[in-house]
Amino acid sequence: xxxYSIAQLEKKANEIRQDIIKMLVKAGSGHSAxxxxxxxxxxxxxxxxxxxxxxxxxxxERDRLILSNGHICPVRYAAMARVGYFPLEELKTLRKFGxxxxxxxxxxxxxxxxxxxxxxxxxxxxxxxxxxxGKYIDKKNWRVYxxxxxxxxxxxxxxxxAMFAGKNKLNNLTGxxxxxxxxxxxxxxxxxxxxxxxxxxxxxxxxxxEIDGHNIEEIIDACSQAKATQEKPTCIxxxxxxxxGVRFMENxxxxxxxxxxxxxxxxxxxELKAIGAKITGIRK
Amino acid sequence: xxxxxAYLSPEVFSKDVKKTPTRNGYGEGLVIAGEKNxxxxxxxxxxxxxxxxxxxxxxxxxxxxxxxxAEQNMASLAAGMALVGKIPFISSYAxxxxxxxxxxxxxxxxxxxxxxxxxxxxxxxxxxxDGATHQALEDIALMRVMPNMRVLYPCDxxxxxxxxxxxxxxxxPLYIRLAREATPVITTEKTPFxxxxxxxxxxxxxRSADVTIVASGPLVYEALLxxxxxxxxxxxxxxxxxxTIKPLDQKTILASVRKTRAxxxxxxxxxxxxMGSAVVEMLAKNFPVPVEMIGVQDRYGExxxxxxxxxVFGLTSPFIKKAVLRVLKRKQP
Numbered sequence: 001x002x003x004y005s006i007a008q009l010e011k012k013a014n015e016i017r018q019d020i021i022k023m024l025v026k027a028g029s030g031h032s033a034x035x036x037x038x039x040x041x042x043x044x045x046x047x048x049x050x051x052x053x054x055x056x057x058x059x060x061e062r063d064r065l066i067l068s069n070g071h072i073c074p075v076r077y078a079a080m081a082r083v084g085y086f087p088l089e090e091l092k093t094l095r096k097f098g099x100x101x102x103x104x105x106x107x108x109x110x111x112x113x114x115x116x117x118x119x120x121x122x123x124x125x126x127x128x129x130x131x132x133x134g135k136y137i138d139k140k141n142w143r144v145y146x147x148x149x150x151x152x153x154x155x156x157x158x159x160x161x162a163m164f165a166g167k168n169k170l171n172n173l174t175g176x177x178x179x180x181x182x183x184x185x186x187x188x189x190x191x192x193x194x195x196x197x198x199x200x201x202x203x204x205x206x207x208x209x210e211i212d213g214h215n216i217e218e219i220i221d222a223c224s225q226a227k228a229t230q231e232k233p234t235c236i237x238x239x240x241x242x243x244x245g246v247r248f249m250e251n252x253x254x255x256x257x258x259x260x261x262x263x264x265x266x267x268x269x270x271e272l273k274a275i276g277a278k279i280t281g282i283r284k
Numbered sequence: 285x286x287x288x289x290a291y292l293s294p295e296v297f298s299k300d301v302k303k304t305p306t307r308n309g310y311g312e313g314l315v316i317a318g319e320k321n322x323x324x325x326x327x328x329x330x331x332x333x334x335x336x337x338x339x340x341x342x343x344x345x346x347x348x349x350x351x352x353x354a355e356q357n358m359a360s361l362a363a364g365m366a367l368v369g370k371i372p373f374i375s376s377y378a379x380x381x382x383x384x385x386x387x388x389x390x391x392x393x394x395x396x397x398x399x400x401x402x403x404x405x406x407x408x409x410x411x412x413x414d415g416a417t418h419q420a421l422e423d424i425a426l427m428r429v430m431p432n433m434r435v436l437y438p439c440d441x442x443x444x445x446x447x448x449x450x451x452x453x454x455x456x457p458l459y460i461r462l463a464r465e466a467t468p469v470i471t472t473e474k475t476p477f478x479x480x481x482x483x484x485x486x487x488x489x490x491r492s493a494d495v496t497i498v499a500s501g502p503l504v505y506e507a508l509l510x511x512x513x514x515x516x517x518x519x520x521x522x523x524x525x526x527x528t529i530k531p532l533d534q535k536t537i538l539a540s541v542r543k544t545r546a547x548x549x550x551x552x553x554x555x556x557x558x559m560g561s562a563v564v565e566m567l568a569k570n571f572p573v574p575v576e577m578i579g580v581q582d583r584y585g586e587x588x589x590x591x592x593x594x595x596v597f598g599l600t601s602p603f604i605k606k607a608v609l610r611v612l613k614r615k616q617p
Binding site for chain 1: 325346347349351352354356357359360361362363364365367368369370372387388391392395396397
């Protein structure tokens with residue numbers, strides 16, 4: 001894998017955000033806030049953290065990334081295209097008939113998405129199943145990452161999986177929660193409060209790291225700490241801003257499940273380009 | 285007469301026919317599958333003794349995973365394991381799996397086309413004293429409606445063993461329906477078993493049969509009892525052991541029905557959506573004839589002893605016999 005500087009990664013994340021806007025406006029449906037909020041995490045995973053080969057998605061020794069909250073798949077598709085899994089051009093086909101880029105990801109349609117997801121709460125179980133095999137049965141070095149939403153922490157199955165992973169000390173498993181505090185019907189802490197979320201995972205025998213989900217250095221560091229952790233799975237609570245990078249979308253749950261209209265997309269892209277131009281890598 | 289090519293147990297019609305629960309055959313089949321293939325793993329949700337997955341656990345503890353009372357997690361854990369090359373069997377009661385975890389099976393196993401096998405024990409009213417909550421009567425319907433899913437319903441413990449072994453060799457999602465109660469062992473090791481191939485267990489001697497009886501699961505025994513009695517009354521039937529409900533063996537069933545032009549289906553499941561429904565759907569399209577369906581008629585089970593319940597729900601040989609007589613009356617001359 002090529003190595004990137006933090007500034008280069010920030011630039012990539014900015015490009016991924018622009019891709020997301022372009023894909024969504026073209027699709028005419030889909031989710032905006034979540035994908036934009038997780039662009040830094042996915043960029044870090046695909047360009048810096050994970051051991052994988054875009055030209056060989058079935059490589060057996062690869063790290064696995066399960067996207068549990070399948071509805072934020074535009075960020076995954078964009079990151080995959082940017083890192084070389086398929087041509088950028090194909091991003092335009094999101095949600096269209098015949099496309100490999102289904103509205104919610106499907107394993108059999110697109111190599112590299114690892115599993116089919118959408119209905120919330122089942123990703124962590126699948127990731128734990130993989131990690132169990134990797135650790136105890138096949139005794140392999142590959143790791144499993146599972147991106148989750150905070151809303152799906154309301155689902156009982158998430159905690160069944162958390163209990164299983166904690167009991168079995170799956171230190172090859174890293175869960176990353178997009179703690180953006182929005183879900184379809186409102187703010188997560190209003191709909192069904194999760195706090196204290198850190199204490200909940202700790203009580204389930206997990207190592208918990210809280211980070212700024214837009215700080216790429218912190219994301220990479222947290223994943224390295226997870227790798228170095230023995231005897232426990234790690235839960236990274238990534239505090240993010242839903243709609244990050246597009247001011248009129250930021251922190252608004254109304255943008256959870258809708259795409260921008262063409263004129264809104266124009267404004268969004270202008271803002272994102274302006275941010276992109278400021279990424280120089282020179283620290284002030 | 286019993287079809288000689290089916291090599292049924294010579295004890296079928298004897299009073300002291302050997303009885304073993306089909307779930308025992310599942311447990312034995314798991315061990316055989318585990319010996320043949322190191323990728324076979326077994327998961328269980330706090331029912332290892334009941335589902336007989338403990339046979340596997342004792343033999344291969346390193347490939348047995350206890351998940352606790354968490355059937356939804358179990359289904360998706362298994363999906364994840366399958367996606368990294370394992371052949372997981374998940375074991376529980378059918379009301380919980382594929383009942384409680386139905387959506388997890390749909391998305392993470394069936395749509396995902398993950399190589400997971402679902403063993404659903406304690407299906408049918410013959411579960412007995414535990415009552416309605418534990419008597420799965422909808423599971424065939426839940427499973428056969430899902431694309432990519434195969435559905436097996438073995439008629440006795442020996443067939444359950446063969447079916448379980450075969451399941452490990454079939455690539456893709458599969459459901460095996462199992463029963464709690466000890467039921468007659470009607471087949472032998474020599475009885476043919478091929479996934480997707482229904483077997484004729486009873487046929488008319490010297491002339492064409494009057495009625496086709498398509499049965500699945502331990503009630504195949506009751507169908508044979510009915511056939512035997514009817515033959516003594518001069519009514520000849522062909523009894524098909526339809527162990528593979530999906531994909532349905534259209535060829536074998538149609539060949540029989542084209543001769544008899546009258547059908548009785550027999551299963552310990554709701555008549556809506558079950559094996560009989562699968563047969564009726566196929567016949568409606570290909571060769572519509574009168575059909576009588578033996579099964580549970582849109583109600584839940586209840587506590588009682590198994591034999592008593594099978595009678596109360598109208599699933600035993602006298603009811604099958606009556607159904608044959610009814611369908612004969614409806615038959616076009």
